Amino acid sequence: MSLNWDHPQPYTLALSPSAADIDGLEHTNNAVYVQWCEKAGWAHSEALGLSLADYRRLDRAMAIRRSEYDYLLPTAAGEQLVLGTWLYATDGKLNMERRFQLLRLSDGATVLRGRWELVCIEISSGRARRMPQEFCDGYRPAVVA
Numbered sequence: 001m002s003l004n005w006d007h008p009q010p011y012t013l014a015l016s017p018s019a020a021d022i023d024g025l026e027h028t029n030n031a032v033y034v035q036w037c038e039k040a041g042w043a044h045s046e047a048l049g050l051s052l053a054d055y056r057r058l059d060r061a062m063a064i065r066r067s068e069y070d071y072l073l074p075t076a077a078g079e080q081l082v083l084g085t086w087l088y089a090t091d092g093k094l095n096m097e098r099r100f101q102l103l104r105l106s107d108g109a110t111v112l113r114g115r116w117e118l119v120c121i122e123i124s125s126g127r128a129r130r131m132p133q134e135f136c137d138g139y140r141p142a143v144v145a
Contacts, residue, residue, distance in 0.1 A: 004110075005101060006084075006113070007086045007101075008144070010101070011086070013036070013039065014081070015083055015102075016081060022076070026076070033069060036102070045062075048138045048139060050135065050139070055123065056123065060121065060131070061120070061123050062118040062120055065118065065119045068114065072109075072110055081105065083100060084102075084103070085099065086142075087139055087142050090117075092131075092136070095118065095120075097117055097118065100113065101114075
């Protein structure tokens with residue numbers, strides 16, 4: 001089955017809910033999806049050559065200013081899922097956007113869409129700052145046109 005991604009060439013992460021991820025309604029807890037998005041975001045960043053150690057060394061980070069998630073369908077323990085993520089430039093200097101789409105492999109259904117508005121901050125002060133050149137060099141090639 002070919003997967004129907006919202007955008008081309010996602011960075012992907014294969015996932016499957018465990019019994020511990022299931023809530024009282026017998027489906028994957030919404031907080032688990034948020035954790036998976038964070039995991040995918042970091043994995044994608046590291047694949048692009050920017051790790052948490054790089055953030056600390058540069059005293060800069062892409063911090064979530066706003067997040068939104070659309071929970072479209074439930075998932076159950078053991079289902080095979082794949083989470084895709086993409087970067088979008090907003091101004092290319094200070095702000096960026098990351099989008100997510102979670103697909104269920106058994107039927108190709110989209111079970112979640114998410115979006116983060118990111119801002120570059122100076123870690124030591126928490127203030128917004130321009131992206132350092134290393135961020136531009138690492139992230140720009142992955143930005144969806």
